[in-house]
Amino acid sequence: MGVAPAATPPLAGFRPETREFMAQIVSRYPTRRAGLLPLLSLAQEEHGYLTVEAMEQIAAFLGLSPTEVYETASFYTLLHFRPIGEHLVQVCTNLSCALLGARPVVEHLKQRLGVREGETTADGLFTLETVECIAACGGAPALQVNGRYYERMTPSAADALLDRLAGER
Amino acid sequence: MSAPAYEKVILRNLQDPGYRGTLAEYRARGGYSGLPKALQLQPQEVIDLVKQSGLRGRGGAGFPTGLKWDFVPKDLALTKYVAINGDEGEPGTFKDRQLLEQEPHPIIEGTVITAYAIGAHVAYIYVRGEFVEGAKVFQRALEEAYAAGFLGKNILGSGFDLDFYMHRGAGAYICGEETGLLESLEGKRGQPRLKPPFPAVKGLFGKPTVVNNVETVSNLPPILVGGPEWYAGIGVPPKNTGTRIFSISGHVERPGNYELPLGLPLRELIFEHAGGIRGGRQLKAVIPGGASSPIFTPAHLDVKMDFDSVAAAGSMAGSGGVVVMDETTCLVRVARVIAHFFAHESCGQCTQCREGTAWLHKMLTRIDEGKGRPEDLEVILDVCDNMKGKTICVLSDAAAMPIESYIKHFRDDFEHHIRGGACPTGMA
Numbered sequence: 249m250g251v252a253p254a255a256t257p258p259l260a261g262f263r264p265e266t267r268e269f270m271a272q273i274v275s276r277y278p279t280r281r282a283g284l285l286p287l288l289s290l291a292q293e294e295h296g297y298l299t300v301e302a303m304e305q306i307a308a309f310l311g312l313s314p315t316e317v318y319e320t321a322s323f324y325t326l327l328h329f330r331p332i333g334e335h336l337v338q339v340c341t342n343l344s345c346a347l348l349g350a351r352p353v354v355e356h357l358k359q360r361l362g363v364r365e366g367e368t369t370a371d372g373l374f375t376l377e378t379v380e381c382i383a384a385c386g387g388a389p390a391l392q393v394n395g396r397y398y399e400r401m402t403p404s405a406a407d408a409l410l411d412r413l414a415g416e417r
Numbered sequence: 418m419s420a421p422a423y424e425k426v427i428l429r430n431l432q433d434p435g436y437r438g439t440l441a442e443y444r445a446r447g448g449y450s451g452l453p454k455a456l457q458l459q460p461q462e463v464i465d466l467v468k469q470s471g472l473r474g475r476g477g478a479g480f481p482t483g484l485k486w487d488f489v490p491k492d493l494a495l496t497k498y499v500a501i502n503g504d505e506g507e508p509g510t511f512k513d514r515q516l517l518e519q520e521p522h523p524i525i526e527g528t529v530i531t532a533y534a535i536g537a538h539v540a541y542i543y544v545r546g547e548f549v550e551g552a553k554v555f556q557r558a559l560e561e562a563y564a565a566g567f568l569g570k571n572i573l574g575s576g577f578d579l580d581f582y583m584h585r586g587a588g589a590y591i592c593g594e595e596t597g598l599l600e601s602l603e604g605k606r607g608q609p610r611l612k613p614p615f616p617a618v619k620g621l622f623g624k625p626t627v628v629n630n631v632e633t634v635s636n637l638p639p640i641l642v643g644g645p646e647w648y649a650g651i652g653v654p655p656k657n658t659g660t661r662i663f664s665i666s667g668h669v670e671r672p673g674n675y676e677l678p679l680g681l682p683l684r685e686l687i688f689e690h691a692g693g694i695r696g697g698r699q700l701k702a703v704i705p706g707g708a709s710s711p712i713f714t715p716a717h718l719d720v721k722m723d724f725d726s727v728a729a730a731g732s733m734a735g736s737g738g739v740v741v742m743d744e745t746t747c748l749v750r751v752a753r754v755i756a757h758f759f760a761h762e763s764c765g766q767c768t769q770c771r772e773g774t775a776w777l778h779k780m781l782t783r784i785d786e787g788k789g790r791p792e793d794l795e796v797i798l799d800v801c802d803n804m805k806g807k808t809i810c811v812l813s814d815a816a817a818m819p820i821e822s823y824i825k826h827f828r829d830d831f832e833h834h835i836r837g838g839a840c841p842t843g844m845a
């Protein structure tokens with residue numbers, strides 16, 4: 249057998265295990281495109297956000313144009329196109345949480361972190377977002393940090409949580 | 418006084434302290450004994466049995482489950498799919514998350530029964546992206562089920578094969594709408610499709626597809642075990658049978674998920690099961706079936722909480738999310754929050770919805786901030802009117818109808834804001 253041509257292998261920017269998992273995921277569907285969202289989520293897990301290179305590589309791997317990938321990805325609020333903080337704080341401001349004091353929690357967090365909604369602190373530790381219902385209305389007001397739920401929030405409970413997360417570093 | 422107790426169908430096992438929903442625990446309580454019963458029947462017999470049970474979808478529309486399955490072409494040579502809806506995003510609803518995190522195996526067992534009935538060999542569950550823990554638990558449950566032979570090739574020696582994969586969402590309420598879900602599963606923006614064709618005829622990857630909610634299919638194993646007559650005897654036969662999980666939240670003493678037979682009075686849900694209004698305050702308003710459902714007032718407390726009674730009273734049973742509001746609540750603020758939600762979640766493909774939700778949000782924000790104009794309410798109602806029955810999916814209607822209902826029942830709150838410029842309740 250001859251030497252393989254020196255082309256970049258597909259998905260070169262990902263760890264070998266990720267690459268393998270991506271291929272396995274694509275095999276679950278009758279079309280390659282159906283693997284797009286799971287692959288984008290994996291890419292984000294690995295790099296923290298969706299880099300242009302990652303989207304281009306996934307596009308090539310799935311036989312899509314980079315524009316198709318970006319156009320699809322931009323529909324989804326959990327996908328990020330810029331680096332975000334180490335801790336993504338997502339405060340629910342939908343109805344049940346609003347009824348039980350979500351607004352004061354958000355205002356307090358904005359003050360404490362010195363950011364507006366959607367922004368990241370200068371030290372890269374926290375990104376603050378307000379989000380729609382996260383299905384934790386029974387424990388309202390609720391928030392998520394990197395997907396983990398924290399319920400019955402008050403400004404002081406949120407303070408204690410942030411202190412703890414900042415200390416974990 | 419303790420609240421009246423009723424037989425539970427779906428959350429039965431979760432009453433045991435320490436129950437964690439593993440395969441072993443589920444089996445020790447009779448789990449996976451509905452599936453072999455289904456596999457001994459002909460697929461059509463399973464469909465007929467589910468029809469007899471009266472089961473209706475718990476995802477929002479309350480469509481009869483067996484009837485939906487029966488719409489799928491019977492041609493054996495056709496590829497078919499099952500798509501389980503675990504995208505739970507309807508504000509006020511938090512039951513599917515509990516099922517995914519704590520009782521995943523009935524979802525799997527119910528999905529196999531569904532797939533067998535319609536002749537599908539591949540199923541997907543669309544799990545909301547935010548449900549990190551739910552996805553972890555569900556993936557583990559899938560692996561357990563494969564290892565035990567409840568998924569994969571030749572399930573329980575029946576010759577029936579099914580692969581079941583989890584597909585995670587990435588943040589978009591509209592992907593809970595069944596055709597938005599299918600688009601998203603195909604790797605596209607979650608923009609709903611024009612119906613007909615309905616998914617049962619042309620769904621995922623263009624093939625006949627049944628879309629069912631997580632809670633809906635969790636009912637199937639007990640229906641197979643207990644028989645359709647037993648199930649149909651719960652609730653209000655023949656059209657509103659069984660139990661459902663009511664997610665009760667807001668200003669109540671004991672918010673939480675309550676599995677109750679269909680047809681109990683709203684009063685009992687709020688005042689007995691959820692412990693009444695917090696701090697002994699007065700009830701002002703209730704959303705009976707998630708944010709998309711028109712609002713109820715204390716005058717509706719005797720409405721029976723089943724699909725048809727809630728509809729007859731002018732709202733909809735929807736997703737079972739009951740949001741309770743006491744006298745300190747300002748309906749202008751509620752309207753603003755709800756309008757913000759729908760404006761944020763409109764997928765943007767239909768003009769009436771994209772523009773209508775944005776305008777509702779702008780105008781309600783203006784009123785909430787004390788800058789409302791006397792003509793605003795009529796303009797809002799006119800916008801709402803133009804949003805109904807004109808779009809590809811019903812998100813637009815779901816945005817308009819609640820707002821109309823708030824103005825209808827609580828016009829004083831809105832007029833006070835517009836006249837006086839401030840909120841009488843001082844809601845934070």
Ligand SMILES: Cc1cc2nc3c(=O)[nH]c(=O)nc-3n(C[C@H](O)[C@H](O)[C@H](O)COP(=O)(O)O)c2cc1C
Binds near residue numbers: 474475479506590811
């Ligand atoms: C805007 C919109 C959002 C929806 N979101 C959900 C959802 O999150 N989960 C769900 O099960 N059904 C949702 N539905 C209902 C689905 O379209 C569909 O009726 C349901 O999944 C069918 O399952 P069922 O018959 O078992 O209820 C939504 C509908 C609309 C119009």
